[in-house]
Amino acid sequence: xSSQPTDRAYRVLARxxxxxxxxxxxxxxALVRTLSNAIAGGRxxxxxxxxxxxxxxxxxTARILARALNxxxxxxxxxxxxDPCGVCEHCVAITExxxxxxxxxxxxSRTGIEDIRDLIDGVRYRPVMARxxxxxxxxxxxxxxxxxxxxxxxxxxxxxxVIFIFATTETRRVPVTVVxxxxxxxxxxxxxxxxxxxxxxxxxxxxxxxxxxxxxLIARAADGSVRDALSILDQAIVHxxxxxxxxxxxxxLGLADRVRVFDLFAALMRGDIAAALDELAGQYxxxxxxxxxxxxxxxxxxxxxxxxxxxxxxxxxxxxEAERRLGGDLAERxxxxxxxxxxxxxxxxxxxxxxxxxPLAATExxxxxxxxxxxLPSPADLVKSLSDERPAPTATTPSGASQAPRSGGGGxxxxxxxxxxxxxxxxxxxxxxxxxxxxxxxxxxxVITLAEARREVVLATHLRHHLRLTRFEPGRIEFQLTDQAPxxxxxxxxxxxxxxxxxxxxxxxxxxxxxxxxVAERAETExxxxxxxxxxxxxxxxxxDTFPGARVVEVRARTPARDDNEANDKNEANDKNExxx
Numbered sequence: 114x115s116s117q118p119t120d121r122a123y124r125v126l127a128r129x130x131x132x133x134x135x136x137x138x139x140x141x142x143a144l145v146r147t148l149s150n151a152i153a154g155g156r157x158x159x160x161x162x163x164x165x166x167x168x169x170x171x172x173x174t175a176r177i178l179a180r181a182l183n184x185x186x187x188x189x190x191x192x193x194x195x196d197p198c199g200v201c202e203h204c205v206a207i208t209e210x211x212x213x214x215x216x217x218x219x220x221x222s223r224t225g226i227e228d229i230r231d232l233i234d235g236v237r238y239r240p241v242m243a244r245x246x247x248x249x250x251x252x253x254x255x256x257x258x259x260x261x262x263x264x265x266x267x268x269x270x271x272x273x274x275v276i277f278i279f280a281t282t283e284t285r286r287v288p289v290t291v292v293x294x295x296x297x298x299x300x301x302x303x304x305x306x307x308x309x310x311x312x313x314x315x316x317x318x319x320x321x322x323x324x325x326x327x328x329x330l331i332a333r334a335a336d337g338s339v340r341d342a343l344s345i346l347d348q349a350i351v352h353x354x355x356x357x358x359x360x361x362x363x364x365x366l367g368l369a370d371r372v373r374v375f376d377l378f379a380a381l382m383r384g385d386i387a388a389a390l391d392e393l394a395g396q397y398x399x400x401x402x403x404x405x406x407x408x409x410x411x412x413x414x415x416x417x418x419x420x421x422x423x424x425x426x427x428x429x430x431x432x433x434e435a436e437r438r439l440g441g442d443l444a445e446r447x448x449x450x451x452x453x454x455x456x457x458x459x460x461x462x463x464x465x466x467x468x469x470x471x472p473l474a475a476t477e478x479x480x481x482x483x484x485x486x487x488x489l490p491s492p493a494d495l496v497k498s499l500s501d502e503r504p505a506p507t508a509t510t511p512s513g514a515s516q517a518p519r520s521g522g523g524g525x526x527x528x529x530x531x532x533x534x535x536x537x538x539x540x541x542x543x544x545x546x547x548x549x550x551x552x553x554x555x556x557x558x559x560v561i562t563l564a565e566a567r568r569e570v571v572l573a574t575h576l577r578h579h580l581r582l583t584r585f586e587p588g589r590i591e592f593q594l595t596d597q598a599p600x601x602x603x604x605x606x607x608x609x610x611x612x613x614x615x616x617x618x619x620x621x622x623x624x625x626x627x628x629x630x631x632v633a634e635r636a637e638t639e640x641x642x643x644x645x646x647x648x649x650x651x652x653x654x655x656x657x658d659t660f661p662g663a664r665v666v667e668v669r670a671r672t673p674a675r676d677d678n679e680a681n682d683k684n685e686a687n688d689k690n691e692x693x694x
Contacts, residue, residue: 125343125344125347126315126319126343126344126346126347127340127343127344127347130315130343131173132170132173132177133177133180133197133199133208134177134196134197134199135148135149135177135181135195135196136196138170138173138174138177139303139307139308139311139339140169140301140302140303140304140307140308140339141169141170141174141300141301143301144174144298144300147298148174148178148181148195148298149195152181152182152193152194152195153195155193157182157193157276158276158295158296159271159275159276159277160268160271160276160277160278160279160294160295160296161175161178161276161277161278161279161295161296161297161298162253162279162280162281162284162287162291162292162295162296162297162298163175163278163279163280163281163298163300164280164281164282164284164297164298164299164300165282165299165300165301165302166282166302166336166337166338167282167338167340167341168335168338168339168340168341168342169300169301169302169303169337169338169339169340170300170339171251171280171281171282171300172217172249172251172280174298174300175217175249175251175278175280176207176208176215176249177197178247178278179207179212179215179245179247179249179278180197180199180203180204180207180208181193181194181195181196181197182244182245182247182276183203183204183207183212183214183215183243183244183245183247184197184198184201184203184204185201185202185203185244186198186201187200187201189201192244193244202242203242203243212243213241213242214240214241214242214243214245214246214247215243215246215247215249216232216235216246216247216248216249217249217251218232218248218249218250218251219251219252220250220251220252220253220254220255220256221251221252221255224255224256224257224260225257225259225260226257226259226260226263228260229256229260229263229264230263232248232264233263233264233267236248236267236271236272236275237272239272239274240274244274245274245275245276246274246275246276247275247276247277247278248275248276248277248278249278249280250277250278250279250280251280252280252281252282253279253280253281253287253291254281254282254283254284254286254287258288261288261290261291264291265290265291265294268291268294268295269294277295279291279295284297301337302336302337302338303337303338303339303342304337305329305332305333305337305429308332308335308337308339308342309325309328309329309332311339311342312328312331312332312342312343312346313328315343315346316346316357319350321350321356321357322356322357323349323356323357323358324357324358324359326358326359327349327357327358327359327361327362328357329359329432330359330362330363330366331345331346331349331362333432334366345366348365349361349362349365352365371436372436372439373392373395373396374406374409374410374413375413375436375439375440375443376392377389377392377393377396377406377410377480378410378413378414378443379443380392380484381410381455381480381483381484381487382443382446382447382451382455382487383487384484384485384487385484386480386481386484386485389480389484390477390480390481393406393476393477393480397473402472403466403472403473403475403476404463404466404467404472404476406476407459407462407463407466407476407479408463410455410459411456411459411460411463413440414452414455414456414459415456416440417440417443417444417447417452418449418452418453418456420440420441420444421444421447421449421452424441424444427440427441427444451487454486455483455487458479458482458483458486459479459483462475462476462478462479462482462483463479465479466479553587553588553614553616554610554614555585555587556585557576557580557582557585557590557592557632558632560576560590560606560610561573561576561577561632563610563613564576564609567609567613569609572602572605572606572609575598575599575602576602576606576632577631577632577633578595578597578631578632578633579594579595579597579598579599579602579631580592580593580594580595580598580602580631580632581593581594581595581629581630581631583623584623588616588617588618588619589618589619589620589621590606590607590610590618590619590620590621591621591622591623592620592621592622592623593622593623593624593625594622595631602620603620603621603622604620606618606620607619607620640668643668644665644666644668646668647665647668648664648665653665
């Protein structure tokens with residue numbers, strides 16, 4: 114069975130339209146101007162460092178520079194030029210990667226000191242046939258520390274016939290001693306509108322067509338990289354069979370569910386937890402990673418914030434019409450504090466989800482938290498509502514009456530207003546010049562209850578566990594402290610009671626006397642007594658004997674409501690018995 118040979122003549126667009134001259138480079142005007150002036154003026158550096166993201170033209174620029182320096186023109190008598198002829202023997206050999214004096218090395222695969230030593234050994238020899246010996250080292254940040262050290266001396270004082278051109282995507286990993294010996298050029302990401310124009314030119318040459326929305330999606334997916342854009346365009350031409358439309362490109366790039374991210378975010382912002390979880394489950398069933406959902410929500414939050422600040426961001430060429438419409442509506446309805454709060458919660462939640470054993474469960478909890486606080490007022494709105502709803506306190510109003518209650522969250526501004534309203538009515542109903550005085554505590558237990566009502570949980574805990582009462586009377590408390598009590602407990606207690614009640618209280622530490630037990634110890638003693646009494650009951654004792662190892666852990670008093678219900682049940686049963694069947 115014979116097989117037909119495969120046609121390998123086709124070249125991908127990224128190689129076919131690779132720039133051959135400085136004029137072909139797009140989006141790098143500053144670089145082209147500087148290098149052109151340097152070549153024209155004969156002010157050539159011995160080393161260049163080209164940095165930037167992948168696909169913006171670092172290696173391509175290095176090869177163009179090597180041709181420009183070694184070009185001899187079509188007639189063989191030319192010198193270094195900004196516009197290489199492309200037909201002389203040096204231009205052709207460099208283009209085909211076979212020039213003996215232009216050596217290109219990939220530092221990602223040759224990282225050791227021996228590779229650099231081989232390179233340095235050849236530096237002292239003059240070029241075989243070209244004007245300059247050019248060394249192009251790609252991904253130079255991958256060299257080892259020893260390799261960098263071996264390169265330093267030669268890089269500082271190279272022979273006049275040698276030029277180094279380094280390319281890297283991570284400048285911070287290149288030692289500063291190397292960077293300082295080079296002329297550095299930062300290649301920019303190509304802007305979306307420039308990239309779209311470049312794609313339109315290539316489509317015209319290829320005889321293909323594409324709508325504006327499709328090119329916008331390709332430019333956004335490329336993220337400023339010309340090589341990535343051409344690779345995606347090459348794939349889109351095949352995928353769409355020559356006519357490229359937005360919907361098919363979105364499906365090819367996996368962006369068909371982009372609108373669902375808007376739906377999920379809208380559900381979260383209106384506090385609809387059920388709809389948000391259903392949408393998350395739908396995306397998860399479709400194969401979307403939960404972490405990707407949080408990342409998409411973060412990206413959307415950032416974009417909506419930009420649209421809120423700069424509305425022109427929604428009209429960028431890379432933004433599809435559907436996203437422009439949905440994003441405009443969301444940005445108009447959402448306040449800046451809500452977007453800032455969503456950003457912080459999603460950013461923190463993404464870190465939690467990455468460390469969680471179950472990313473889906475962690476993502477669900479992040480969405481629940483975000484939806485729960487979506488309709489809460491901002492601190493500024495809450496303070497404003499308090500100022501608008503409550504009258505200014507008079508000179509005789511105790512400071513405790515001016516404290517705002519804390520919201521439990523999730524209920525929104527209406528719940529906060531509902532909690533504030535009863536206190537507002539109470540203050541307004543008081544006579545002019547008078548203030549309602551809270552009842553004074555009459556026991557240590559009352560003081561503990563008051564502290565808990567004022568959310569002073571730490572103080573209430575100290576009073577319950579570390580204070581033995583000696584004397585209690587209105588305005589004065591005397592007590593002894595346990596060894597675990599904080600030394601400032603007396604001062605804190607007197608100051609708090611004065612603030613809460615509106616009258617002066619004095620808390621004194623006594624030297625002798627006092628109760629033998631704290632409130633907590635007394636409660637535990639009472640609990641043990643009730644347990645012992647319960648275990649002594651015949652019915653309970655019979656149960657304990659029947660089930661070895663069983664014990665009584667708690668004794669509860671019967672509530673009046675329960676007694677009344679049982680009495681009603683008994684009365685109804687008696688009535689039925691008297692009525693008969």
